[in-house]
Amino acid sequence: MKTHRELAEQLDLFHSEQQAPGMLFWHPNGWHLFQNIQEHMQRCYRQYGFKEVRTPQLMKKELWHISGHMAMYAQDMFFGGEQNGDQEYALKPMSCPAHILMYKRGVHSYRDLPMKLFEFGLVHRNESSGSLNGCLRLRQFTQDDAHVFCAWSQVKHEVGQFLQRAKQIYSDYGYQALEVKISTQPEQALGDDASWQRAEEILKEACQAESVSFDIQVGEGAFYGPKIELALQDAIGRIWQCGTIQLDFNLPERFDLEFKNDQGEREQPIILHQAVYGSIERWIGILLEASQGVLPEWIHPQPVVLATVNDSVLAYANKIRVDLEQQGINVLCDFGDRSVGRKIKRSFELKIPNIVIIGEQEAQTGKLSVRRGKQVESIQASELFAFLKGKQNLLLKE
Numbered sequence: 080m081k082t083h084r085e086l087a088e089q090l091d092l093f094h095s096e097q098q099a100p101g102m103l104f105w106h107p108n109g110w111h112l113f114q115n116i117q118e119h120m121q122r123c124y125r126q127y128g129f130k131e132v133r134t135p136q137l138m139k140k141e142l143w144h145i146s147g148h149m150a151m152y153a154q155d156m157f158f159g160g161e162q163n164g165d166q167e168y169a170l171k172p173m174s175c176p177a178h179i180l181m182y183k184r185g186v187h188s189y190r191d192l193p194m195k196l197f198e199f200g201l202v203h204r205n206e207s208s209g210s211l212n213g214c215l216r217l218r219q220f221t222q223d224d225a226h227v228f229c230a231w232s233q234v235k236h237e238v239g240q241f242l243q244r245a246k247q248i249y250s251d252y253g254y255q256a257l258e259v260k261i262s263t264q265p266e267q268a269l270g271d272d273a274s275w276q277r278a279e280e281i282l283k284e285a286c287q288a289e290s291v292s293f294d295i296q297v298g299e300g301a302f303y304g305p306k307i308e309l310a311l312q313d314a315i316g317r318i319w320q321c322g323t324i325q326l327d328f329n330l331p332e333r334f335d336l337e338f339k340n341d342q343g344e345r346e347q348p349i350i351l352h353q354a355v356y357g358s359i360e361r362w363i364g365i366l367l368e369a370s371q372g373v374l375p376e377w378i379h380p381q382p383v384v385l386a387t388v389n390d391s392v393l394a395y396a397n398k399i400r401v402d403l404e405q406q407g408i409n410v411l412c413d414f415g416d417r418s419v420g421r422k423i424k425r426s427f428e429l430k431i432p433n434i435v436i437i438g439e440q441e442a443q444t445g446k447l448s449v450r451r452g453k454q455v456e457s458i459q460a461s462e463l464f465a466f467l468k469g470k471q472n473l474l475l476k477e
Contacts, residue, residue, distance in 0.1 A: 080315075083367040084213045090372055090429060092363075092380075093214070101211045101218030103360060111380035111409055116359055117199055119378065120223050123248055123355075127240055129195040129225060134177035136201055137168050145333055146176045147269060151302050157203050174200035174224040175327075175352055179334050182228050182348075187338040192348065193233055197225035199359070214364040221359045227351040230340070231277075234326065234349055238285035238307070241324045245309055245355050249321075252366065252375060256312035259291050262299035269303050269329040278326045279305045301352075303329040309355075313369035321362065324353040372430045383467055384411040384431045386422040388438035395442040399435075399460060406464050423450070433467060 087093050092109030095102065105113060121131065137159065143149045148156070157170040171177065178196050187194070200222045210216050227237050249257065261282050264275040282305055286293045293307070300306055309322035327350040330336075340346040356362040366374065376382055383403065387396050393414060403410050411431060413422045419436060426434045434450040441447055447463060449456050458466050 080368070081371060082213070083215065083364040086367045086372040087213075090367075090380075092367075095213070100208060101206060101216075103214060103217065103219075108380040109363075112363065112374070112378060113359060115378040115380065116356075116362065117221075117223075119251070120199075120248070120356065123244060124197045124223075124225065127195070127244055129197040132178070132181060132196050132198050134171075134174055134181070134198060134200070136171055136203070138171060138177065140167055140169055142176050142180075143169050146179075146330060147302065147333060148172070148176075151267070155205050157205055170203040171200070172202050172204045173352075174198050174202065174222065175226060175330065175350070176334075178224075178226045179330060179336065179350070182336060183334065187228075187348075189230060189338060189340050189346075192338060193227050193229035193237055195225070195227050197223065200224040214360040217358070217360055220361065223354050223356045223359065225353045227353070228331075228336070228348045229351065230338075230346065231349055234278075234281050234351065235285045235288070237351055238282060238324060238326070239289050241351070241353050241355075242285065242289045242291055242307075245322045248355050249309075249311060254311045254313075257291075258310040258312065258318065259286060259293040260296045260299075260308045260310070261286070261293050262296040262301075262306050262308060264305065265298045265300050265302060267302055268300070270332075274328050275300075275305065278328060282307055282326060301325050301327075303327045306352075311365070313365070317369075319365045319369075321357045321365070322353075322355045323357065324351055327352055374430065376432045379432060381409050381411045381429070381431055383408060383433040383435060383463075384413055384422075384426045384429075385435050385437060386413040386419060386426065388419055388436065390414075390416075392437050392439060392442045396437045399437070399447075399463065403464060403467075408464065408467060435463070 087109065090108060091106050092112060093103045093105045096104060140149060152172065156172055158166040159168050160166040181196065182194060201219065202222055203219050206216060206218050229237055246257065261279065263279050268275065304325050304327040306323055306325035308320060310318050310320045312318055330350055331347050336348055337345045338348055385396050385400055387393060396414060400410050400412055413425065423434055432451060435447050445460050447458055447460050449458060449466065
């Protein structure tokens with residue numbers, strides 16, 4: 080089996096450099112894959128009523144003192160400052176304090192809740208150099224970072240929706256086996272025991288309502304609240320920890336968040352911190368190793384290769400290329416002077432699902448032979464786009 084690093088090299092997706100340890104240089108193919116994965120998550124979040132936002136990466140230390148991260152998490156953060164040399168700023172390791180500031184801009188009533196925000200937040204964490212591992216463990220990565228601000232009475236429903244959303248997304252990628260763990264109050268925790276117990280019970284009830292079996296991880300919760308952790312099993316039985324939802328009743332208190340309930344009284348909201356991928360970069364690493372580079376066609380960065388038999392059909396092949404690119408299909412053009420057999424072999428090495436061979440007969444008849452593994456299908460050139468999109472949509476439904 081190949082590692083995700085080896086597969087990234089083979090498929091020309093990304094690489095790392097000594098000048099930027101724990102960070103990635105995305106190649107065109109890799110960045111296209113990254114964006115396809117991101118767009119899939121965007122569509123899903125929007126279906127559940129989330130609004131996408133963008134917040135700063137560099138914010139003042141005072142914000143992280145209020146949140147408690149300076150006391151609990153400072154060793155894992157990067158700091159910088161003004162030109163005078165004072166280290167008064169921190170690169171964000173997560174987006175929650177920024178989303179809290181967005182909530183605080185308005186005066187909210189119970190009618191406004193739940194308020195749902197999500198962000199593909201570029202975050203930085205000062206991981207030790209020995210722990211770095213390709214795109215599975217990075218210092219700079221992108222979280223699908225979502226927050227729900229809601230009343231206690233809405234928490235169970237929102238946690239249930241998170242579980243539904245996670246199951247939907249994971250099944251789109253072909254994952255079926257899901258392990259669920261509820262992590263409870265750690266020794267170093269903010270808040271009172273009664274709130275912790277109430278929150279832990281709600282997480283259990285939400286899992287039971289969604290017919291999700293779970294294990295308990297005693298003392299493994301975040302310092303501000305208990306959480307559900309989701310792990311996936313790949314084809315050879317390896318377990319990958321991915322999604323999480325954390326119930327937080329401490330940060331709302333520390334930031335003095337409030338809304339008016341239906342009695343006109345001040346009430347403190349709950350924050351549900353959540354991510355389904357966890358990190359897009361890590362998700363890609365898991366996907367590469369689990370699939371051994373045979374990526375789902377509906378997110379494949381290059382779903383089709385056009386391979387010419389000789390130079391006499393270049394004009395025709397370029398016309399097909401332009402037609403596909405204008406309709407948003409990323410095409411690999413193999414128009415060199417190698418033999419057709421070598422071009423097919425290269426396409427297999429690149430794990431490209433659709434191989435279109437273009438020779439003089441195809442140019443004259445307007446028909447194309449599309450090779451998919453060992454199968455060959457004959458279609459009209461005008462039907463190629465619909466054929467490719469149909470295969471992608473079919474796989475997504477399956």
